[in-house]
Amino acid sequence: MKIGYLQRKASWEILLKVSSGYFSDQALEKVLKNYHFNTLDIAFVTELSFGCIRYRKFLDLWTDHISKIPYQKQPPKLRWLLHIGLYQLLKMDKIPFSAVLSTTVEVAKQTDLKGLSGTVNAILRNAVRKIETENFPEISNNSVERISYIESLPLWIVNELVSWVGIKDAENIAKAFNKKPTIDMRINLLKTNLENLLKLLKENKISAEAINKLNNGITLRSNPRNIKSLPGYKEGLWTIQDRSSQWVAPLLSPKEGEKILDACAAPGSKSTHLAELTNDNAEIIAIDRSEKRLKILRSNIDRLNLKCVKILKADATSLPNLYPNFLSYFDKILIDAPCSGIGTFSRNPDSRWSLNKDKIKELIKLQKKLLKNLFPLLKKDGILVYSTCTICPEENGLLIKNFINKNKKIKLDFQKQILPSFDFPGDGFYAARISYK
Numbered sequence: 520m521k522i523g524y525l526q527r528k529a530s531w532e533i534l535l536k537v538s539s540g541y542f543s544d545q546a547l548e549k550v551l552k553n554y555h556f557n558t559l560d561i562a563f564v565t566e567l568s569f570g571c572i573r574y575r576k577f578l579d580l581w582t583d584h585i586s587k588i589p590y591q592k593q594p595p596k597l598r599w600l601l602h603i604g605l606y607q608l609l610k611m612d613k614i615p616f617s618a619v620l621s622t623t624v625e626v627a628k629q630t631d632l633k634g635l636s637g638t639v640n641a642i643l644r645n646a647v648r649k650i651e652t653e654n655f656p657e658i659s660n661n662s663v664e665r666i667s668y669i670e671s672l673p674l675w676i677v678n679e680l681v682s683w684v685g686i687k688d689a690e691n692i693a694k695a696f697n698k699k700p701t702i703d704m705r706i707n708l709l710k711t712n713l714e715n716l717l718k719l720l721k722e723n724k725i726s727a728e729a730i731n732k733l734n735n736g737i738t739l740r741s742n743p744r745n746i747k748s749l750p751g752y753k754e755g756l757w758t759i760q761d762r763s764s765q766w767v768a769p770l771l772s773p774k775e776g777e778k779i780l781d782a783c784a785a786p787g788s789k790s791t792h793l794a795e796l797t798n799d800n801a802e803i804i805a806i807d808r809s810e811k812r813l814k815i816l817r818s819n820i821d822r823l824n825l826k827c828v829k830i831l832k833a834d835a836t837s838l839p840n841l842y843p844n845f846l847s848y849f850d851k852i853l854i855d856a857p858c859s860g861i862g863t864f865s866r867n868p869d870s871r872w873s874l875n876k877d878k879i880k881e882l883i884k885l886q887k888k889l890l891k892n893l894f895p896l897l898k899k900d901g902i903l904v905y906s907t908c909t910i911c912p913e914e915n916g917l918l919i920k921n922f923i924n925k926n927k928k929i930k931l932d933f934q935k936q937i938l939p940s941f942d943f944p945g946d947g948f949y950a951a952r953i954s955y956k
């Protein structure tokens with residue numbers, strides 16, 4: 520099937536779903552169920568819809584530049600369709616302008632925007648004229664505002680980035696938020712190895728390569744149609760896990776026979792990693808307060824055929840009260856805390872628009888409570904790793920520093936902050952290893 524109006528229509532439907540509260544990946548999955556698309560179509564729909572979601576602010580700026588009605592006053596369905604057209608014109612190289620116009624106008628004609636198809640045509644034609652004559656929207660000279668428009672981020676986020684890392688790194692991080700995320704896999708070494716898995720993928724015409732510095736990570740170069748249909752998935756030969764997240768479980772140096780608590784465990788990428796690293800021969804207690812997410816954890820454990828992970832639904836902050844026998848019980852504790860997720864913005868295109876400072880404040884309260892209430896569950900010679908997929912210092916290094924300053928018997932052994940960067944393919948991540956002095 521040629522890439523035509525149906526792929527644009529599906530992309531537009533994804534934008535509608537996201538604006539009604541769906542996460543981008545849920546919206547994509549739901550919409551794709553209604554179409555019979557091949558791998559190339561899916562890659563196109565993903566790029567177009569996720570690109571429009573990431574670049575919402577930039578596309579609104581352009582909408583105001585080409586239309587008499589400002590974007591806030593456009594009917595939402597029209598606003599999203601204009602974004603579909605504009606993103607192709609401004610950010611996708613290989614599509615002739617004429618094809619963008621005809622297919623996008625066709626979406627209007629085939630849906631309840633029928634009465635506005637002439638308007639869509641006129642506005643997008645105006646956009647083409649302005650692009651061809653290099654008549655671009657004016658953007659302020661202020662560096663923070665420029666990054667906010669060009670990289671399409673809320674102004675408050677750019678201000679935060681600049682206060683954390685300075686303007687130069689903030690710009691690099693902002694650019695990294697708009698790149699296509701990698702698909703990394705962690706090999707289940709209990710069942711296979713790097714060489715055999717690469718061979719299996721190659722036999723199935725899936726292009727993949729080893730990830731430098733990780734002895735059991737590989738990254739896909741092909742665009743798979745559906746992750747779950749890739750060879751070795753059902754057999755539990757691998758788990759999807761970003762390369763930055765893959766170095767967290769090894770920080771605990773997990774060993775056979777140890778008692779390990781994974782306090783915020785679902786959907787289980789780190790619990791299963793811990794089980795694999797201990798030869799499926801440790802006592803791993805995986806806790807989460809979300810029943811729905813624990814179901815996914817259960818299915819991952821079953822698929823990987825791991826036996827040593829016990830699941831418990833609980834609020835981890837209440838564990839010392841719920842299970843007093845857990846005090847000083849664990850050799851290792853992992854708190855992979857709920858966080859603002861700023862390190863994974865490129866993977867979750869909508870999250871930059873739904874996050875706000877109040878949410879971060881609430882998360883910091885919870886993170887502090889998790890750390891304070893769970894540390895006493897550690898044995899005197901144990902190790903606790905606290906990790907997040909964010910780059911906000913108050914959720915990471917500053918939180919750990921305050922905790923240690925208040926507890927003179929605890930020391931920081933190691934910490935690392937990975938910042939998202941345009942040249943680094945993984946997510947932003949933080950981890951700290953702490954223990955008794």
Ligand SMILES: C[S@@+](CC[C@H](N)C(=O)[O-])C[C@H]1O[C@@H](n2cnc3c(N)ncnc32)[C@H](O)[C@@H]1O
Pocket residue numbers: 782783784785786787788789790806807808809812833834835836855856857858
């Ligand atoms: C960052 S995710 C964990 C990801 C997981 N460790 C992995 O690697 O797949 C944070 C998890 O914490 C859970 N959570 C949030 N607050 C919690 C609490 N008070 N007690 C237990 N789990 C909590 C969320 O439901 C979410 O699944």
